[in-house]
Amino acid sequence: MSETNFAFVATSDKPQLPAPKGTTGAIGWVRENLFSSPMNTFLTLLSLFVVYSTVPGLVNWAFVNSVWNANSLDECRALTENGACWGVVRERYHQFLFGFYPSELYWRPILAFALLFVALVPALWDGMPKRGLALMGSMTFPFVAFWLIWGGFGLEPVSSTQLGGLLLTMIIGVSGISFSLPIGIVLALSRSSNLPIVKSLAVIFIEFIRGVPLITLLFVAHVLLNYFLPKGVNFDIVLRVVIMVTLFASAYMAEVIRGGLAALPKGQYEAADALGLGYWQSMRLIILPQALKISIPGIVNTFIGLFKDTTLVLIIGLMDPLGLVAPTLADQRWNGIVVELYAFIAFMFFIFCFAMSRYSMYLERKLHTGHR
Amino acid sequence: MxxxxxxxxxxxxxxxxxxxxxxxxxxxxxxxxxxxxxxxxxxxxxxxxxxxxxxxxxxxxxxxxxxxxxxxxxxxxxxxxxxxxxxxxxxxxxxxxxxxxxxxxxxxxxxxxxxxxxxxxxxxDGQGFMVKKSLGVTSAKELDGATVCIQTGTTTELNLSDYFTAEGMSYEPLSIETNTEGRANYLADACDVYTTDASGLAASRATFENAADHIILPEIISKExxxxxxxxxxxxxxxxxxxxxxxxxxxxxxxxxAANADEMAATSKDPEVKRLLGASGEMGAAIGLNNDFALVxxxxxxxxxxxxxxxxxxxxxxxxxxxxxxxxxxxxxxxxxxxx
Missing domain, CATH: 3.40.190.10 (Periplasmic binding protein-like II)
Incomplete structure (x- = not known):
């Protein structure tokens, strides 16, 4: 066959035509995602209506008509008709952050907070050089933070009654979170252990804690312990609360991790045995890395729940951010202001809880190495 | 309680x-x-x-x-x-x-x-009732069937029940934990009546935007x-x-x-004032304190x-x-x- 028989030979690809109009770009996205069916159209319009009817009012209230420079609610009301009175936040924000901590010593909790992130780096970033050594350094963080916040050994001591606000939330939340995970892992392993004593102790502990409301445990920490301890032994109230919250969270953590352990196919355990690994080796190298990966959403869920549960301490009279609302409102200059304070507190909590949930999503994506 | x-x-x-x-x-x-x-x-x-x-x-x-x-x-x-x-x-x-x-x-x-x-x-103090003027109530005896915001764990809870029983009236309690919560519920019309100590009612009413729209009923139903x-x-x-x-x-x-205490201690002729402020006698010592404890x-x-x-x-x-x-x-x- 000679080449001349062909009238036309394409020597290169034809240029691609653009996708039909209306299926790409902004319009395409809107069509695809917002108006793809009558139901979606309806929901879109409904959402637009809700946004339209709430957001402008909210923005006006929070930003446009709001008042920052006022020293009492009456001054605020004189300055604005329907705006937020952030004057109370301007005047009291340091109390909501630090409680009644002496203001000249604020650098100590701030330094402790900064060190928390330094200590977290080796724990959260697995590509870090010399990670093992750095992790050992992180282990000393609780002691350093304790020293910075409460003082002693050369620093001016600060009593627990002066702790409050977000500082108190962080103390209870961070210690609860960091201690409940290892305790939870130990409890979960104990509960799935073959040793009857270990197993039954773990079951009794977990079921007891899960059967009792957190508030009850807090009341025990606040009141009953005082009756049982000999007089003169003054066990710090914040420490008591931290212990109770940690125990409470550990029980839940143990069940979350046990779920992860149970989700692993039996073959994984048998494979570990077949390789000749001992119990601890198989747990460390094969079982736990997989079980913990599965449990991440549940673990972070427990963390966030724990962080928010710390507000319950207001019931035993500790001055966490919510607890500080009452004495602030009782000040006659601010008596009657409510929404602004709660909005400010909600904003603080949102920052921390949102950060935790974003980190957990990142971790899940990174560890998504299974065959699915 | x-x-x-x-x-x-x-x-x-x-x-x-x-x-x-x-x-x-x-x-x-x-x-x-x-x-x-x-x-x-x-x-x-x-x-x-x-x-x-x-x-x-x-x-x-x-x-x-x-x-x-x-x-x-x-x-x-x-x-x-x-x-x-x-x-x-x-x-x-x-x-x-x-x-x-x-x-x-x-x-x-x-x-x-x-x-x-x-x-x-x-x-x-004594327990009183606050209602909105628009309710048209002028006496606590007209509160039959009302929803009442009431703080739990206090004597006011028991007084309320005693009072309504004695008057042969019924009420629906709405339990609240703090004064702040009570005020918010009352203003949001979750309850018709807010009851607590009269001092607390006065303090709450003072903070309302339209204090004149609310009245504190004349009945004081308890000794506090x-x-x-x-x-x-x-x-x-x-x-x-x-x-x-x-x-x-x-x-x-x-x-x-506070301003004239030192001066009174030094110059007062009243024997009781002198005893109280530690200028004469050994009064404070009897309870293990300094004699001028009251002055301080x-x-x-x-x-x-x-x-x-x-x-x-x-x-x-x-x-x-x-x-x-x-x-x-x-x-x-x-x-x-x-x-x-």
Whole structure:
């Protein structure tokens, strides 16, 4: 066959035509995602209506008509008709952050907070050089933070009654979170252990804690312990609360991790045995890395729940951010202001809880190495 | 308070057995520690609140500061424990605090059953009702079938039920935990009536945007004598607390104020004033304090009337008239036994 028989030979690809109009770009996205069916159209319009009817009012209230420079609610009301009175936040924000901590010593909790992130780096970033050594350094963080916040050994001591606000939330939340995970892992392993004593102790502990409301445990920490301890032994109230919250969270953590352990196919355990690994080796190298990966959403869920549960301490009279609302409102200059304070507190909590949930999503994506 | 009596009583029993041997004396403990531990409310307008520097202020707080001044010579040597209606008695019974100054009503069962000693009446209150004017109600007797916002764990809860039963009326309770919550519910029309101590109602109403739209009904349905209290079993400590309160009242009767106390001590010819301020006699020594304990306390917080006017009086937003709380010479009930 000679080449001349062909009238036309394409020597290169034809240029691609653009996708039909209306299926790409902004319009395409809107069509695809917002108006793809009558139901979606309806929901879109409904959402637009809700946004339209709430957001402008909210923005006006929070930003446009709001008042920052006022020293009492009456001054605020004189300055604005329907705006937020952030004057109370301007005047009291340091109390909501630090409680009644002496203001000249604020650098100590701030330094402790900064060190928390330094200590977290080796724990959260697995590509870090010399990670093992750095992790050992992180282990000393609780002691350093304790020293910075409460003082002693050369620093001016600060009593627990002066702790409050977000500082108190962080103390209870961070210690609860960091201690409940290892305790939870130990409890979960104990509960799935073959040793009857270990197993039954773990079951009794977990079921007891899960059967009792957190508030009850807090009341025990606040009141009953005082009756049982000999007089003169003054066990710090914040420490008591931290212990109770940690125990409470550990029980839940143990069940979350046990779920992860149970989700692993039996073959994984048998494979570990077949390789000749001992119990601890198989747990460390094969079982736990997989079980913990599965449990991440549940673990972070427990963390966030724990962080928010710390507000319950207001019931035993500790001055966490919510607890500080009452004495602030009782000040006659601010008596009657409510929404602004709660909005400010909600904003603080949102920052921390949102950060935790974003980190957990990142971790899940990174560890998504299974065959699915 | 019914719910709390059993646990508190149990706790008190534990405390009594474990402490009876160990309690040398609260006074020694406080002096050794160098601070007074005083339980106050977590926040009640006029009675206890924090200022912008995080310092506790208020009528109940002033009393703690007066006791600290009398015992330790320093009104700022107080560690305040904010307590709720539920934790206050256990905090006191367990020895976590030395004295409770938290608008607490003096009742038989709290005195006898919970084993506390009330030190006197710092404020005579009574339970009242607040309604919206638009409801058209002018008397509490017209409240049949109303929804009532009521704080749990307080005597007001029991008074309310007593009153409605006695009047043969029915009501629907809406339980709330704090005054803030009660006010919010009332303003949001979740309940028709808000009931609590009349002082609390006045304080709440003062903060409403349209205070004139709300009325406090004329009926006062209970006696609420509020006062500080301590544990049973340490009479010396109770005497100290009682006489600091009395000293503040006597000081008002005699015209001693924070400003003129030193001068009165030096120049007054009135023998009772001289005894009170430590210028003559050995009065303070009898309760283990310095003879000028009252002078120090009054210099720190002022007399009863000064403290009242500063936090609750008509110049403040709480805006309470002295009423029953005027000294007896001016037609009130505040009547301190003689200081001799």
């Amino acid at each position: 019914k719910k709390m009596i059993l646990p508190v009583a149990l706790g008190a029993a534990f405390a009594a057995t474990s402490l009876s041997a160990a309690t040398a004396g609260t006074l020694e403990d406080v002096q050794e520690r160098g601070t007074l531990r005083c339980a106050v409310s977590t926040g009640l307008a006029g009675f206890s609140y924090t200022d912008e520097n995080g310092k506790w202020q208020g009528f109940d707080v002033d009393y703690c500061r007066a006791v600290a001044a009398a015992v330790l010579g320093d009104a700022d040597a107080v560690e305040f424990s904010p307590t709720t209606g539920k934790t206050r008695f256990t905090a006191l019974a367990s020895g976590e605090v030395d004295i409770l100054s938290r608008n607490t009503t003096w009742t038989y069962s709290r005195d006898a059953d919970l084993k506390f000693t009330f030190l006197g009446v710092s404020y005579y 004598p509020l006062g500080p209290l301590v544990r049973h079993g340490d009479d010396q400590w109770a005497d100290i607390g009682r006489w600091v309160l009395n000293a503040m009242k006597i000081a008002e009767e005699k015209g001693i104020t 306390a009054i210099k720190a917080v002022g007399n009863y009337g000064e403290s009242f006017e500063r936090h609750l009086g008509t110049q403040t937003k709480v805006n309470l008239a002295r009423g029953l709380n005027a000294v007896w010479t001016e037609g009130g009930l505040q009547y301190a036994p003689p200081f001799r």
